[in-house]
């Protein structure tokens with residue numbers, strides 16, 4: 001069982017796509033264990049995306065990710081990281097496979113509708129970043 005973090009980004013929330021995206025996720029067999037909709041603080045966006053610090057898209061990404069509410073969703077399932085990444089498609093929406101979340105709802109490399117964890121290790125780290133393990137019972141995170 002993997003853990004993976006899905007973020008429905010401000011563009012997709014503003015476009016009214018929360019329901020369609022969550023339906024795609026659950027129909028793919030992924031199980032939401034905890035979910036929250038809210039604005040992100042700039043400090044947490046900076047910390048969450050710290051691996052991208054210094055890249056040309058980093059500062060614009062801070063502005064975008066704090067521009068409106070997001071949906072944070074902790075997911076579990078067999079091979080959840082791989083399953084969610086297949087469902088989401090590649091970063092750049094015009095290159096995403098037809099039928100994927102980003103092909104359907106993304107518009108630009110930045111406004112690409114969703115974030116999905118890229119490895120099982122990062123899945124645990126990213127879920128832990130937003131959700132205390134105690135909120136995830138009975139599917140408790142690995143220690």
Ligand code: CMP
Nearest residue numbers: 052057061091109110111112114115116
């Ligand atoms: P995400 O999967 O959340 O990881 C980092 C985010 O930075 C990415 O989705 C995009 O929203 C954004 N991003 C990545 N590469 C670029 C780029 N070349 N130009 C603009 N935004 C980018």
